[in-house]
Amino acid sequence: MTESSAPSNASAATPPTPPATPVPPATPEDVRRVACVGAGVIGGGWVAHFLARGYDVTAWDPAPDAGTRLRRLVDAAWPALEQLGLAADASTDRLTTTATLEEAVSEAQFVQESAPEKLDLKRELLAELDALTPAGVVIASSTSGYPMTDMQAEAGTPGRLVVGHPFNPPYLIPLVEVVGGERTDPAAVRWASRFYEAAGKSVITMDREVPGFIANRLQEALWREALHMVANGEATVGDIDLSITEGPGLRWAIMGPMLTFALAGGEGGMAHMLDHFGPSLKSPWTRLEAPELDRALYDAVVTGCDDAADGRAIADLVAERDRGVIAVLRATGRLRQDGAA
């Protein structure tokens, strides 16, 4: 199977349910119609991204107010996307919200699932999506951490199910981590990676399942340590945020932690850095085990964030974040020719 071909429809134990409408699988670069299932923070962000890249998007979400919420999210994101540069044929009019899941996916050439992070729900939904989506069309889950092996357990044709893990907001943060499960066809993983690239994303394709993928594994280590420090009264929520925004975070937007630390070794680079600071790896700088998320810690973090927001509403913070990310992308020359980040 070549990289441009769609994944096989090879069946697992249960025979596949035939798709509702026969739609021939597209090559990743030829996809025009994308379905987004679940339209909250992340699903809505995906919708905005795909619209900005000129796709026709169908969206389905069971919440009664989902359509209104989605339009609000897309409208709020659009100015940032205009700044980045829209695809020639991009329009919010290309969005259709559907009354049923079946309508959303029946003509889709790619499906992005962004339903709540609950394993049973994901399992059932992915099996249903698999039954409703045209044969050979790749279905990706936005999950933040469930292995696809666990989520594909009930699907008739698990070969086309992949993880496509985005970062908030998916319309601005370029990275997507792509990985399959034990029963995923490797061609589906390659297809998804090529599709995301064509859709303007920066892709890491993983060849094995790792809990938390790569970036969340790193983020969670930081997050866990931050919660320990708040729980122990060692740092305030404000201290934690400032320590990153005025410290390592500034460098991380330009180089990752590896190259950044290579520069800590001066002319000797990473080798000198390891010789010099390697022993400190054994220092008790990390606690590793997660702290108990008890009421006191919960309240301290929530109140700390309210204080940090200093009266700014979430919508104001979203606009501020979007302006900041665009400025960083511009300043570091990371806006692609086609306007995608």
Ligand SMILES: NC(=O)C1=CN([C@@H]2O[C@H](COP(=O)(O)OP(=O)(O)OC[C@H]3O[C@@H](n4cnc5c(N)ncnc54)[C@H](O)[C@@H]3O)[C@@H](O)[C@H]2O)C=CC1
């Ligand atoms: N919030 C974040 O920063 C990130 C979240 N993710 C992942 O994205 C996924 C969605 O998370 P969020 O957007 O944050 O959650 P959210 O709570 O904002 O949105 C979830 C949406 O799914 C809808 N929904 C409920 N039941 C559903 C069903 N059976 N089928 C389809 N949709 C259903 C809800 O009405 C809601 O609009 C999760 O898997 C999460 O782990 C990934 C990256 C970042």
Ligand SMILES: C[N+](C)(C)CC(=O)CC(=O)[O-]
């Ligand atoms: C908090 N989170 C685990 C849902 C975060 C992510 O999955 C990625 C992100 O946007 O940082």
